[in-house]
Amino acid sequence: MKKSSVYLFLILANLFWAGNYVFGKYVVAEMPPLQLTFTRWLIAAVLLFPLAQIIEKPNWKTVWKEWRILLILSILGIVGYNFLLYEALRFTTSLNAAIVNSMNPALIVLFSALFLKESMTRINGLGLVISLLGVLLVLTKGQLQQLFQLDYNQGDLIMLAVILVWTLYSIIGRKIRHIPPISATAASVLIALGLLLPFVLTADLNYSFSSQALTGIIYIGIFPSVGSFIFWNISINHIGASKAAIYLNLLTVFTAIISILTGNSITFPQILGGLLVFIGIYLSSHHGTKIKAKG
Incomplete structure (x- = not known):
């Protein structure tokens, strides 16, 4: 696969995930x-298995032989990440959540170097720093001192668990590179639904939601659940978790763009921040002097 296609997949994955933050905030209310976690993956499963069969035509016996790793990936990326994210959005603002989430690329790069022995270059590191600075400029509208003035609450602490879970999911996902990504995602989703079903059946289902929430559920079930996970897993299989991680900074930029489209104004620091993110991503995709992983 061409690198340009991989980078496009990473951009689309984060665009869809940005929508998940926006719609998720409405639906979780x-x-x-x-x-919500169960419903989104039930919708996704209906789409994932036919897509896997049509596009990849997998040997399902080979796929299910990796059930142990698939179970771990289900607990982390399908159940844990999404449940914790929606739980966090009940208590914190999108701004706080996005700021905490911007730590994710650095954490994935660090874990990849420690556990996967993936090398990184000085230019990659510079790109990571520039992108992180760009994200913070976008989120704070150029007022970086706001980082020290935010009221971190229960939701912010849950977001720390969110990024740790996603880091582990991305690292462990490399262990099944021989499994087609759509098939692996479909199998993980099916396991996750089995894990969630007993809790859903015993939960209080006496609630109703608006047409806006229904639209949000359908969006979340299709684009972030199917599109983002497929694009992300394909990408990390081709370029590695640490290089793909830098693109997670796009999530906050896209969130800012969606905010603008819904009527909020844009400032020069936000524009500058967006440019820095893209410059950082450009630098992260180039080679330079390697920094060897310790250990």
């Missing part, structure tokens, strides 16, 4: 995180 009307639907509990557990039910």
